[in-house]
Amino acid sequence: MARPPLFRRAKVTRIVKETPDTRTFVLEPHDGPFSYQAGQFCTFKFVVDGKPCFRSYSMSSCPVTDTEFMTTVKRVPGGTVSNWMHDNLSEGDEVELTVPTGRFCLREGTAPVLGFSGGSGITPIISLAKSTLATTDREVRLLCADRDRTSAIFEAALDELAARYPGRLTVVRHRDDEHGYVDTAKVLEFVGPHTAGDAYICGPEPFMELVENALPGPGQIFSERFGGAPAEPAPPAADAPKPAPTLVADAPNPPAARSGSTVAATPAATVSSPPATPAVGTGPVAQAASTATSAAAPVGSAATEEGTVTIFLNRKKKSVPRRDGETLLESARRAGLTPPFSCESGNCATCMAKLTEGKATMRVNDALTDDDLEEGYILTCQAVPDTPSVTVHYE
Numbered sequence: 001m002a003r004p005p006l007f008r009r010a011k012v013t014r015i016v017k018e019t020p021d022t023r024t025f026v027l028e029p030h031d032g033p034f035s036y037q038a039g040q041f042c043t044f045k046f047v048v049d050g051k052p053c054f055r056s057y058s059m060s061s062c063p064v065t066d067t068e069f070m071t072t073v074k075r076v077p078g079g080t081v082s083n084w085m086h087d088n089l090s091e092g093d094e095v096e097l098t099v100p101t102g103r104f105c106l107r108e109g110t111a112p113v114l115g116f117s118g119g120s121g122i123t124p125i126i127s128l129a130k131s132t133l134a135t136t137d138r139e140v141r142l143l144c145a146d147r148d149r150t151s152a153i154f155e156a157a158l159d160e161l162a163a164r165y166p167g168r169l170t171v172v173r174h175r176d177d178e179h180g181y182v183d184t185a186k187v188l189e190f191v192g193p194h195t196a197g198d199a200y201i202c203g204p205e206p207f208m209e210l211v212e213n214a215l216p217g218p219g220q221i222f223s224e225r226f227g228g229a230p231a232e233p234a235p236p237a238a239d240a241p242k243p244a245p246t247l248v249a250d251a252p253n254p255p256a257a258r259s260g261s262t263v264a265a266t267p268a269a270t271v272s273s274p275p276a277t278p279a280v281g282t283g284p285v286a287q288a289a290s291t292a293t294s295a296a297a298p299v300g301s302a303a304t305e306e307g308t309v310t311i312f313l314n315r316k317k318k319s320v321p322r323r324d325g326e327t328l329l330e331s332a333r334r335a336g337l338t339p340p341f342s343c344e345s346g347n348c349a350t351c352m353a354k355l356t357e358g359k360a361t362m363r364v365n366d367a368l369t370d371d372d373l374e375e376g377y378i379l380t381c382q383a384v385p386d387t388p389s390v391t392v393h394y395e
Helices: 080-088 119-135 155-164 184-191 205-214 328-334 370-374
Strands: 008-019 022-029 041-048 051-058 069-074 094-097 113-118 140-146 169-175 198-202 221-225 246-250 261-264 304-313 316-323 352-357 359-362 377-379 383-385 389-393
Touching: 008 069, 022 080, 022 094, 041 080, 051 069, 051 080, 051 119, 069 080, 069 119, 113 119, 113 184, 113 205, 119 140, 119 155, 119 198, 140 184, 155 169, 184 205, 198 205, 205 221, 304 328, 316 328, 328 383, 328 389, 359 377, 370 377
Parallel strands: 113 140, 113 198, 140 169, 198 221, 304 389
Antiparallel strands: 008 022, 008 094, 022 069, 041 051, 041 094, 221 246, 261 359, 304 316, 352 377, 352 389, 359 383
């Protein structure tokens, strides 16, 4: 059975001004309500100055408490997409977006939930908080760090939640202009005796690293990072408010189908999870190094191996010689095609395609489910061929 199209259409039914530089966009999908979990995100496709741009934004709504489907976007100085959305989207307009995905979701347990947000990182955190309060008896504690009072997102909504769940929800607001940046002492003070709580963290990279290092444990840590390579046209580095979240789970039983997932062409596709290869970070999100990369083939002069990579895209068929350590997305570009992509970090599924011949190993997979893998779908930005010949179909 053919897979539904990657991008769907939705109508902007309302736009809510949260702060001077933050808007919530209420969306109504054409094909009916999306099924999603609190903490997930959608990848949006916009055409800016005649060129396609892709950005991923978390849902601020919660499927068990909200009847509307919402995403919240902060305007970033110089940001291509965030500024375009703020300046151009109006109620009644239509947008293109993927169905919600992502693994920054509530894990089962009884320990308190400790939420740490920096700036617009509150977007998935408030969704998780609403879900936890509505579906469990767990205590929820939130540490929300903001630049100043005027930039605090969802202040009224959090006050309302705290009043609705007295004794279960505690919200601590930290203003950088009044108290300086959050430090280790502040994190320890906030955690207090709840050292076994499960921590959910989202915000700027320095904030997240500090919180992760400061947490005393032994609770689990789940982090959603802002990261990934930008889509063309390349925006300024500042334009990364919430693109392509990456989940890092320091947990005894992290989700299956993450680093090192091997996919074989259907039918009877098999999935295995060998040990992850060493990380060689080039930015906020570390990339896994391919074990197939030869030391004799330095960057920029990849050795050509025996075999062929064949790509089907937009009714075109292109074949190129296989190159050592090259991802299928890179092969498609080398073939002269313009395949869809966004994060290039294995997080957003924009580059998803179906492997119909051969095998490939994904360096990172934070987007596809086990069912997707069993059907032969891969993230082409992370998939490196394991067999001499592979064939990929973009749908």
